Amino acid sequence: MAGREAREPMPGRYPVTFGEVDLLQDLDRSSGWVISKDGVPQSYVDLDDPAYLDFEYVRLMAHVIDLLDEGPLDVVHVGGCACTLPRYVAATRPGSRQIVAEPDAGLVQLVRDHLRLKSVPRLKVRILDGRTATAGLEDDFADLLVLDAFSGATMPIELATSEYMRDVARVLRPAGTVLINVADGKGLAFTRRVLATVRDAFPQVVLLAEPGVLRGRRFGNLIVAASRVPLPVSGLARRAAGGLTQARCVDGEDVVRFIAGARPLNDGDAVLIPVPPPAVFG
Template sequence: MRRGGRDPMPGTYQTTFGDVELLRDLDRQDGWVLSKEGVPQSYVDLQDPTYLDFEYVRLMADVIDLLPEGPLGCVHVGGGACTIPRYIAATRPGSRHIVVEPDARLVDLVREQLDLKSVPKLKVRVAGGREGTAGLWDESADLFVLDAFTAATMPVELATLEYMADIGRVLRPGGTLLVNMADGKGLAFARRLTATVRERFRHVALMAEPGILRGRRFGNLILAASAQPLPIELLGRRAAGGLTQARLVEGDALTRFLGGAAPIHDGEAVLAPVPPPAVFG
């Protein structure tokens, strides 16, 4: 897509925390992938922001689509190419976005190459997730999206009960939290992070492709959480009917999934899982 006479330029770009690659999707004229250390980080279609290429992003969009109608006040911790803000801007005009992203040079890259200025009512705060969240007003967000990774590993400081409490402070009483996490065999980290979210939020649902949910392969799992009931039946049907044919786990089944896993607290020596090299070829 031409922006001011220029198309995005594929190549390797230096950012604050290492090099990233900007790759064109050969199957879609305006599709672009941001990749770091061989791990795809974000996908955007500059002409059609409602096209979502990554399976886990489609699951997040299923949740967003079922929120009450109208514009949303959104916080996104983890910027990347801002796929979800673009999607919400297209499907819910008038929504406002605060994106918290620690990599200033990555923000500049996305702004210059991937037309970030085209997303209305979006502000970027260059800060770490904890710092950026601490600076937000109480009860100021309808949706809080936590999708922050260093390459393919989630920062553990964003997975603790203390941080979930701060997210709860920022969300309005009926607000929704979405968490993207990744795990593999045994799902030890996923169980503990789910237990952490469930400790703070009364209503929690976990969604993932069945093979991932059984710990048979490494992949992404999505948590939806709120102080208010979630649209479980509709969400379960959407998840199962999508390309991933994902399963939704909640209530007693989620309790069994946790298997007594304990919440994560600040200062604990917890290691976030690293994907096997074969996952990304």
């Protein structure tokens, strides 16, 4: 492979458009690399094995993807970083067409230079924020939209509102699925409002998380999967419970009870975005 793409990864701290990131090599897997920002791990990729997923929440998202109808998918990823899931989809569902929306041009160039981004087939990266990128897509464009966008350790509120979810619903095909990574802590008040928001646009909603996170006992990631058509709940429950870190699957009336009357989020709402305590990332 010629040009800048041929460069071997070099660990270190690198300037990007929105600050600096650290590129770190996994001491246990020589082909594994982590991008971290302000001490918060943002993305992990194994350059030799794109099907290897190190972060538990990413494995939960992959369970959902694996249980969708067989064959290639048209996928939109809002939030890119090292493009872990685009690599996974390209490896497990050959022929898939994928678009990544990532606003940090410097970060995208770093991933191109060091982490073989151009080797991912049929992947396009657009240097755009999530709302702008989604607004520019046609109706019924995608089978799957993955929302995994963070500023540091917090989810941008503009990607969690009813107005945005309606646009996501427009872009997805009638049987399409949206996958959302939410980070939350004690009480899970933010997650409840996100679920209420998603449920207004998609009647079928499933929540996946480790038991300690689901009970609000510690800060962590929760995965929301939603669609207009029934989701593969039994398969998801089995896979979540059988993972390296066992997780629970909440669906149906249990989702309604979990929401507990929380109000959907709307543009302009004053919302306290959950921030992890310093001890979470050491």
